[in-house]
Amino acid sequence: MVNTSPMAFPANENISDSTAAGDDTAVAQVTGVHHAYGDTQALGGVDLRIDASRITALLGPNGSGKTTLFRLLCTLLPLQKGDIKIVGSDVASQALAVRQNIGIVFQSPSLDAKLTVDENLACQAALYGIAGRTFQKRRDEVLESLGIKDRRGEYCEKLSGGLKRRAEIAKSLLHRPRLMLLDEPSTGLDPAARRSLWKCLTDLAEQGTAVLLTTHLIEEADKADQVVIFSAGKKVAEGPPHELRGQLGSRLISLVVADPDAAADRLRDEFGLTVLRTQDSLKISSDVTPDLVGRIADFLGDSLQSITLGRPSLEDVFVARTGVHFDA
Amino acid sequence: MSHDAPTITAPHRPGPLTAGVAASWMLATREWKRFFRQRNRVTAAIVQPVLFWLLFGTGLSGAFRSAGDQSFLEFFLPGTVALIVLFTAIFATISVIEDRREGFMQSVLVAPVGRWPVLLGKVVGGAAIAWVQAVAFLVLACAVGTVPLGGSLFAAFLLLAIMALAMCSLGMIVAWPMDSTQGFHAIMMLGLMPMWLLSGSFFPVPPVTGSAGWGQALLGWVMRANPLSYSMLELRRLLYPAVDFTDAGFGPSSSVCWLVTLFATVGCTVVAWRLMRGNQKVDVIV
Numbered sequence: 001m002v003n004t005s006p007m008a009f010p011a012n013e014n015i016s017d018s019t020a021a022g023d024d025t026a027v028a029q030v031t032g033v034h035h036a037y038g039d040t041q042a043l044g045g046v047d048l049r050i051d052a053s054r055i056t057a058l059l060g061p062n063g064s065g066k067t068t069l070f071r072l073l074c075t076l077l078p079l080q081k082g083d084i085k086i087v088g089s090d091v092a093s094q095a096l097a098v099r100q101n102i103g104i105v106f107q108s109p110s111l112d113a114k115l116t117v118d119e120n121l122a123c124q125a126a127l128y129g130i131a132g133r134t135f136q137k138r139r140d141e142v143l144e145s146l147g148i149k150d151r152r153g154e155y156c157e158k159l160s161g162g163l164k165r166r167a168e169i170a171k172s173l174l175h176r177p178r179l180m181l182l183d184e185p186s187t188g189l190d191p192a193a194r195r196s197l198w199k200c201l202t203d204l205a206e207q208g209t210a211v212l213l214t215t216h217l218i219e220e221a222d223k224a225d226q227v228v229i230f231s232a233g234k235k236v237a238e239g240p241p242h243e244l245r246g247q248l249g250s251r252l253i254s255l256v257v258a259d260p261d262a263a264a265d266r267l268r269d270e271f272g273l274t275v276l277r278t279q280d281s282l283k284i285s286s287d288v289t290p291d292l293v294g295r296i297a298d299f300l301g302d303s304l305q306s307i308t309l310g311r312p313s314l315e316d317v318f319v320a321r322t323g324v325h326f327d328a
Numbered sequence: 329m330s331h332d333a334p335t336i337t338a339p340h341r342p343g344p345l346t347a348g349v350a351a352s353w354m355l356a357t358r359e360w361k362r363f364f365r366q367r368n369r370v371t372a373a374i375v376q377p378v379l380f381w382l383l384f385g386t387g388l389s390g391a392f393r394s395a396g397d398q399s400f401l402e403f404f405l406p407g408t409v410a411l412i413v414l415f416t417a418i419f420a421t422i423s424v425i426e427d428r429r430e431g432f433m434q435s436v437l438v439a440p441v442g443r444w445p446v447l448l449g450k451v452v453g454g455a456a457i458a459w460v461q462a463v464a465f466l467v468l469a470c471a472v473g474t475v476p477l478g479g480s481l482f483a484a485f486l487l488l489a490i491m492a493l494a495m496c497s498l499g500m501i502v503a504w505p506m507d508s509t510q511g512f513h514a515i516m517m518l519g520l521m522p523m524w525l526l527s528g529s530f531f532p533v534p535p536v537t538g539s540a541g542w543g544q545a546l547l548g549w550v551m552r553a554n555p556l557s558y559s560m561l562e563l564r565r566l567l568y569p570a571v572d573f574t575d576a577g578f579g580p581s582s583s584v585c586w587l588v589t590l591f592a593t594v595g596c597t598v599v600a601w602r603l604m605r606g607n608q609k610v611d612v613i614v
Binding site: 110122 | 344346347350351353354355358361362365366431432434435436437438439440441442
């Protein structure tokens, strides 16, 4: 599935009040949210702001709490502690108003495989109180903008993974939500379908919609306007990807050595470097020069198993903030 | 990126009741479409009860004695109709379990319509399918002469519609708290099938007085406590108005039978609704 044609999404017109929590661009505001499953703490005090016209990625390994936050935003989980407001409506007390303003694409397909694309859209429209000519107009708009107008009569069970995901997005756009929530949207998609999906999301954001997606793929989060990194139920970093990476300097040396603790001490003493110890490797983040790599290699000798020099990635940001590997 | 969305007033949205009814109608028609697009469901729901009817009806006819010299084929026919309704209700509601965890139902649960349209759509859709199948089977039975033609057939159709609603609501009560279809099958074998067996569908309700042993009496009381026994008796009366069932050991009046059926339907629906709107089940959803 490759769709390179420019996509024009219908602009949001359903809400005249574009403010949330008195802010011009914040579509959703999450404040002090805790959530536990029995004795297991899934979220431990999360604050988050989701802005209009931006793609925000919640990045974290499995079990980091991003899906719990996603479900809280979707109103699928009851809010235990904290406050979530979406377009001015409270998730706990005004769930129906919140649902009117969010479009959701679940990780697992929510299309009815036994119905056609058109029939699935009609089901969605009925759930959101859209009928008659309004429905027909919006249906044609979303089918056109997602490039699946010619597949509208097909049963969803016969569509490819990429087309199904597009039909899912078409469904969730029918009521013109202010906030699009997508749970691991790239799962199961081939590279071409992923590119097409990302094009859809970029176009949506350009039209003014706030897009929030969860992902455990570093390269996907890198394409977002804003990245929020989660670990063990807490937000460990937040900002545009280039800024987060920039915090680690322009270059990063990664080392795998036989005795990391001893090597870290020796490097600190010898070169005066800040050395970060992770589970089985060392990271040296600063504006290092390429010749330093050779000097470190010579200094460590046989105890060095590998040494690499590169630009910091979001994975490095995660490692730097948590001290553990990003095991997605 | 700039936010260039026009700021205009929100469009007219239907009220919660209108929106809820529209959503229910959509869910009900979806059940209908899905049913007829899955041939195996049509087969399972109608062929199996008919097979039971023919096999048991023929095989056990020699060892059976009931009111008005009915043959076992005739006696078992209302039970077969009830079984068609029960099987269809089970198949219509079991999909909720998987749908809720991953699938269509997820998008329904996050839509701004609340929970009652989900219940109403599912129950009415499932009940309509069950009712049409049961009526089709009865029409066939009339055509071959097993059931006499008469005005009371229309009352039987109405009773069947109420029974179908009750069984679909009961199916929702069982399906909603479940997190696996295996669990539903267990309840089906341990609860729903015995409920059908102990309703006078397969064998008559035994007397609890006179020469009845304690085992017979116990069975008799259990069957009297089963609301489906009352629906079955009334269905039997409506299908065979010429036969007198009052001397057969269990003979509450028609009005009692109708009332019990109605109360059971309302009761099942209310319980299903309370289960669905309870937050305690939300954790099961995800």
